[in-house]
Amino acid sequence: MNAPTLVESQTPQLNLTGDFPILSRPVKGRRLVYLDNGATTQKPAAVIQAECQYYEQSNANIHRGVHFLSQHATDLYEQGRESVRRLLNAARDEEIVFTRGTTESINLVAYSWGWANLKEGNEILVTGMEHHSNIVPWQLLCERTGARLRVVPVTDSGELDMDEYRALLNSRTRLVGIVHVSNALGTINPVQEMTRMAHEAGALVLVDGAQAVAHTVVDVQAIDCDFYVFSAHKLYGPTGMGALYARYDVLKDMPPWQGGGDMIHTVSFERSTYADVPQRFEAGTPNIAGVVGLDAAIRYVQGVGLEAIASYEDHLLQLATEQLLELPGIRLIGTAAAKAGILSFVVDGIHPHDLGTILDTDGVAIRAGHHCAMPLMTRFGIPGTARASLALYNTEEDVLALVAALRKAQKLFGTGREA
Numbered sequence: 514m515n516a517p518t519l520v521e522s523q524t525p526q527l528n529l530t531g532d533f534p535i536l537s538r539p540v541k542g543r544r545l546v547y548l549d550n551g552a553t554t555q556k557p558a559a560v561i562q563a564e565c566q567y568y569e570q571s572n573a574n575i576h577r578g579v580h581f582l583s584q585h586a587t588d589l590y591e592q593g594r595e596s597v598r599r600l601l602n603a604a605r606d607e608e609i610v611f612t613r614g615t616t617e618s619i620n621l622v623a624y625s626w627g628w629a630n631l632k633e634g635n636e637i638l639v640t641g642m643e644h645h646s647n648i649v650p651w652q653l654l655c656e657r658t659g660a661r662l663r664v665v666p667v668t669d670s671g672e673l674d675m676d677e678y679r680a681l682l683n684s685r686t687r688l689v690g691i692v693h694v695s696n697a698l699g700t701i702n703p704v705q706e707m708t709r710m711a712h713e714a715g716a717l718v719l720v721d722g723a724q725a726v727a728h729t730v731v732d733v734q735a736i737d738c739d740f741y742v743f744s745a746h747k748l749y750g751p752t753g754m755g756a757l758y759a760r761y762d763v764l765k766d767m768p769p770w771q772g773g774g775d776m777i778h779t780v781s782f783e784r785s786t787y788a789d790v791p792q793r794f795e796a797g798t799p800n801i802a803g804v805v806g807l808d809a810a811i812r813y814v815q816g817v818g819l820e821a822i823a824s825y826e827d828h829l830l831q832l833a834t835e836q837l838l839e840l841p842g843i844r845l846i847g848t849a850a851a852k853a854g855i856l857s858f859v860v861d862g863i864h865p866h867d868l869g870t871i872l873d874t875d876g877v878a879i880r881a882g883h884h885c886a887m888p889l890m891t892r893f894g895i896p897g898t899a900r901a902s903l904a905l906y907n908t909e910e911d912v913l914a915l916v917a918a919l920r921k922a923q924k925l926f927g928t929g930r931e932a
């Protein structure tokens with residue numbers, strides 16, 4: 514085995530572990546090596562403190578109050594919207610709707626836009642590497658409207674078959690759903706090119722950015738997509754919080770999907786009229802503290818710089834890929850040319866769940882299973898993979914700890930080669 518070079522002169526460096534309080538707690542008596550960032554990221558002190566300070570200093574309900582705290586909380590909430598707008602480079606604040614996360618954002622589009630616009634004979638096109646949350650809402654919609662769900666196939670290396678994509682697009686296609694970065698493969702999809710092709714066919718495009726926003730610069734105007742969705746908790750922010758970007762021209766004509774307070778102009782027993790966007794889609798008291806936390810998370814990553822994060826994580830990905838391929842009997846699932854910091858793999862003779870459990874005894878947290886992408890696992894003929902997913906606080910030492918723990922597991926199962 515080649516010894517890894519720990520520090521090279523051109524190696525991008527980030528040293529942010531100290532910003533994340535949880536990373537200093539031991540797990541099972543060992544240093545925590547947290548490599549389950551695709552599932553959720555840890556939170557920097559800045560985010561934890563922002564939420565805490567909100568409850569200590571600013572808590573009130575928003576939009577309807579005339580008193581100081583209500584107006585202050587409203588300002589913080591709307592400042593969070595502006596922060597998301599800047600993160601995604603959306604053209605206007607009204608294009609940002611706060612939701613519970615990626616899943617709710619997609620359901621919002623399916624129930625509001627989908628119900629209003631789909632009918633029998635229409636088609637929705639998704640890719641073979643979507644997370645269940647970008648499959649099931651469309652299936653439900655198809656069941657109810659008679660529309661048809663079609664699927665862009667995935668190649669052996671874990672890329673989309675672009676010839677098939679071109680062939681599947683047609684005048685019946687009303688919407689294309691594409692994951693920006695696959696949570697199960699790490700593939701970065703060519704969303705800009707795919708959006709252009711979809712628009713030429715007359716379809717709208719929804720991009721699932723759950724795994725993208727924390728790892729790369731996102732510009733919805735450059736991508737030119739109609740919808741972009743993400744979750745705060747994968748961006749170093751709180752759980753139960755997320756956002757939908759929707760192009761203003763599309764959003765303004767979408768009907769409400771949930772009714773209640775804050776989303777109306779007037780209500781009578783005969784008829785209600787609805788607020789303008791984005792309030793039309795934010796019924797009830799929202800997760801105000803969550804917006805404050807998300808705002809702090811966005812400021813945190815922007816302070817580090819998304820270009821710097823992308824280049825640092827790419828360096829870790831290259832190192833981890835080289836190191837994993839040194840191990841005997843290991844197969845990487847997802848070897849696309851354009852990849853983000855996700856390593857999905859299977860190891861001969863060891864079930865991914867067993868691998869996850871053994872690594873945990875060394876304080877190494879990875880994920881094992883189908884990663885909510887069962888059709889993709891079926892495509893590769895496997896029940897699941899072990900997945901290590903990187904974040905800005907991971908280090909070369911974390912990568913080496915993963916490899917050492919994998920060696921140990923192989924030794925335990927008698928499947929490895931003595932080094």
Ligand code: PLP
Binds near residue numbers: 552614646
């Ligand atoms: N899409 C992708 C690509 C994901 O990785 C995930 C979560 O793992 C989701 C959607 C769903 O996100 P959430 O559970 O935060 O709604």
